[in-house]
Amino acid sequence: MGRTATHALYALPAFPLAALTLPAFVHLPAHYGDQLGLGLATVGTILLAARLTDVASDPLIGWLSDRTPARLGRRRVWMAAGTPLVVLAAWQLFQPPAGAGPAFLLAWSVLLYLGWTMVSLPYQAWGAELSGDYHERTRIAGWREAATVAGTLAAAGLPAAALPLVLDRPVEPADILQAVAIGVAILLPLAVAAAIALVPEPRPVAARAAGPRMAARLLAGNRPFRRLLAAYLLNGLANGLPATLFVLYVTHRLAAPEAAGALLLAYFLAGIAGVPFWLWASRRLGKHRAWCIAMLGASAVFAAAPWLGPGDAGLFALVCVATGLTLGADLALPGAIQADVVDLDTARGGGQRTGLYFALWGMATKLALAAAVGIAFPLLALAGFAAAVPQQPAAALSALALLYGLAPIPFKLAAIGLMWRFPLTRAVQQDLRARIAAGAASTTEPPDAPSGIRPAAFPAPGRVQPHEA
Numbered sequence: 148m149g150r151t152a153t154h155a156l157y158a159l160p161a162f163p164l165a166a167l168t169l170p171a172f173v174h175l176p177a178h179y180g181d182q183l184g185l186g187l188a189t190v191g192t193i194l195l196a197a198r199l200t201d202v203a204s205d206p207l208i209g210w211l212s213d214r215t216p217a218r219l220g221r222r223r224v225w226m227a228a229g230t231p232l233v234v235l236a237a238w239q240l241f242q243p244p245a246g247a248g249p250a251f252l253l254a255w256s257v258l259l260y261l262g263w264t265m266v267s268l269p270y271q272a273w274g275a276e277l278s279g280d281y282h283e284r285t286r287i288a289g290w291r292e293a294a295t296v297a298g299t300l301a302a303a304g305l306p307a308a309a310l311p312l313v314l315d316r317p318v319e320p321a322d323i324l325q326a327v328a329i330g331v332a333i334l335l336p337l338a339v340a341a342a343i344a345l346v347p348e349p350r351p352v353a354a355r356a357a358g359p360r361m362a363a364r365l366l367a368g369n370r371p372f373r374r375l376l377a378a379y380l381l382n383g384l385a386n387g388l389p390a391t392l393f394v395l396y397v398t399h400r401l402a403a404p405e406a407a408g409a410l411l412l413a414y415f416l417a418g419i420a421g422v423p424f425w426l427w428a429s430r431r432l433g434k435h436r437a438w439c440i441a442m443l444g445a446s447a448v449f450a451a452a453p454w455l456g457p458g459d460a461g462l463f464a465l466v467c468v469a470t471g472l473t474l475g476a477d478l479a480l481p482g483a484i485q486a487d488v489v490d491l492d493t494a495r496g497g498g499q500r501t502g503l504y505f506a507l508w509g510m511a512t513k514l515a516l517a518a519a520v521g522i523a524f525p526l527l528a529l530a531g532f533a534a535a536v537p538q539q540p541a542a543a544l545s546a547l548a549l550l551y552g553l554a555p556i557p558f559k560l561a562a563i564g565l566m567w568r569f570p571l572t573r574a575v576q577q578d579l580r581a582r583i584a585a586g587a588a589s590t591t592e593p594p595d596a597p598s599g600i601r602p603a604a605f606p607a608p609g610r611v612q613p614h615e616a
Contacts, residue, residue, distance in 0.1 A: 208506065
């Protein structure tokens with residue numbers, strides 16, 4: 148099987164997994180809060196409590212998947228185990244029985260998030276391990292993230308377009324949830340089964356003589372990991388602010404609520420279209436430099452948003468397309484860089500702890516989204532903004548526009564500052580792979596290694612350098 152076919156088959160599960168995201172975060176709260184009468188405040192508290200269980204489950208599942216016996220397929224076995232749980236929990240949550248109350252919502256939400264983690268976290272780690280090649284890793288991440296955007300678009304558009312053809316009444320959140328539940332129940336098992344059956348899972352690099360304390364030191368001492376994690380968190384916060392405020396910005400600042408769906412569609416389609424360009428750019432410039440240029444371009448375009456107002460939906464469509472094109476870099480490149488950072492840990496003697504590393508990045512993503520909500524809404528409230536009021540004060544609209552378009556820029560610039568001289572270049576990563584393959588590492592710095600990686604970053608397997616003892 149060719150590499151392109153392997154990458155495409157690997158990407159298949161990303162489509163139904165992404166299709167769950169929008170209904171779970173948009174339609175589910177409305178259904179339980181309004182139609183089932185639980186109230187939005189109660190539903191929000193329950194879903195937040197369920198989401199907080201990820202703080203424990205993410206690192207635990209990442210660690211356990213790293214330690215699963217290789218003969219079972221340590222990533223695939225977790226995906227196979229988690230898929231029935233995702234399907235069952237989504238089916239229960241999205242089609243609740245009459246009288247479903249807070250306990251029902253909490254229990255099945257916890258199980259859905261647990262199953263989601265069991266599938267998605269090993270799935271991402273598996274993608275990072277499919278290849279040790281610097282550029283091929285970017286292609287693998289690109290395929291997966293393009294499927295993710297396609298799944299999001301399908302969940303957003305297909306039920307709304309198809310259900311009116313079979314229903315003789317207005318489409319409600321319950322109808323969309325039911326359609327997505329049926330689709331996921333069919334597609335997720337098929338996609339996971341196809342990936343498990345047809346995509347190879349490379350044998351992991353065995354953990355060497357690094358006990359728990361030494362393993363913790365390796366994790367804490369991985370400076371490129373800390374640097375990438377900080378940049379990932381900053382950029383996630385920068386992306387989370389406009390994502391959180393998008394509907395409010397279009398509805399109140401642009402006075403064009405009817406255009407929100409089309410603008411989102413343009414944004415995500417541009418994101419898919421941009422992936423091939425950023426794959427090409429990463430080959431020419433390196434992954435970290437290409438990502439930096441994408442973040443810089445997004446910052447320049449976002450700076451126009453505060454100057455737009457009522458009647459400017461057409462101009463804002465250009466902003467959506469331009470920032471959507473940079474989305475392709477945000478999707479494909481950080482995940483590929485993450486795989487390179489794990490190589491550094493492996494070469495230093497930590498074994499192949501991809502699951503644990505991706506769990507920590509996943510927690511950073513969730514923290515960034517939570518921080519975006521925690522920053523945006525209190526500041527809007529201070530400015531006098533109230534979503535239920537049709538006519539907003541001028542100060543509130545200005546605050547909304549600044550939070551949407553201007554506030555993300557400093558965070559992106561800070562992320563660029565961290566990543567522009569990122570030390571894990573292609574040459575260093577190739578050296579790491581050679582050392583991993585050889586099973587031994589030199590304690591001398593490679594000639595072309597940048598100053599961000601010290602000679603002590605490459606100790607011989609199982610050996611502790613004097614300063615680490």
